[in-house]
Amino acid sequence: xxxxxxxxxxxxxxxxxxxxxxxxxxxxxxxxxxxxxxxxxxxxxxxxxxxxxxxxxxxxxxxxxxxxxxxxxxxxxxxxxxxxxxxxxxxxxxxxxxxxxxxxxxxxxxxxxxxxxxxxxxxxxxxxxxxxxxxxxxxxxxxxxxxxxxxxxxxxxxxxxxxxxxxxxxxxxxxxxxxxxx
Numbered sequence: 001x002x003x004x005x006x007x008x009x010x011x012x013x014x015x016x017x018x019x020x021x022x023x024x025x026x027x028x029x030x031x032x033x034x035x036x037x038x039x040x041x042x043x044x045x046x047x048x049x050x051x052x053x054x055x056x057x058x059x060x061x062x063x064x065x066x067x068x069x070x071x072x073x074x075x076x077x078x079x080x081x082x083x084x085x086x087x088x089x090x091x092x093x094x095x096x097x098x099x100x101x102x103x104x105x106x107x108x109x110x111x112x113x114x115x116x117x118x119x120x121x122x123x124x125x126x127x128x129x130x131x132x133x134x135x136x137x138x139x140x141x142x143x144x145x146x147x148x149x150x151x152x153x154x155x156x157x158x159x160x161x162x163x164x165x166x167x168x169x170x171x172x173x174x175x176x177x178x179x180x181x182x
């Protein structure tokens with residue numbers, strides 16, 4: 001089938017608008033001197049780093065709807081990747097600290113479920129297994145879903161390998177003493 005110029009134009013414009021969302025935060029970020037995106041504040045007083053994290057790291061779905069929640073759009077993974085690549089080395093340390101600390105495990109929920117698990121020990125085996133499964137699910141950090149979706153994007157696996165190399169470098173150079181990064 002021979003491509004029609006009108007069809008080609010429509011398809012390319014759809015691609016443009018779909019990927020335009022990736023660059024939505026760039027006007028704010030590019031106005032910052034020295035490329036330090038995270039220090040810029042939006043009109044609401046929230047830093048660009050916090051805004052990116054709020055947009056790309058979705059809350060963990062409830063236990064009951066864990067398999068039914070739709071995946072986030074590809075543009076959020078691309079936005080995360082482009083933002084991280086644009087950071088300087090010391091900014092990456094701050095960003096990874098913030099990501100690991102604020103988008104990790106919900107410790108309050110974990111402790112509540114651990115108490116419930118202890119309470120269910122006297123009940124039947126099925127109840128104990130369900131309580132254990134709920135506790136296991138709540139121990140999943142929120143950023144794990146983000147990394148899972150990033151791995152499905154073109155170039156995502158390489159990005160995750162580079163991110164891991166940055167983390168190992170941070171740990172060996174002791175650039176951050178955050179227990180969350182460890």
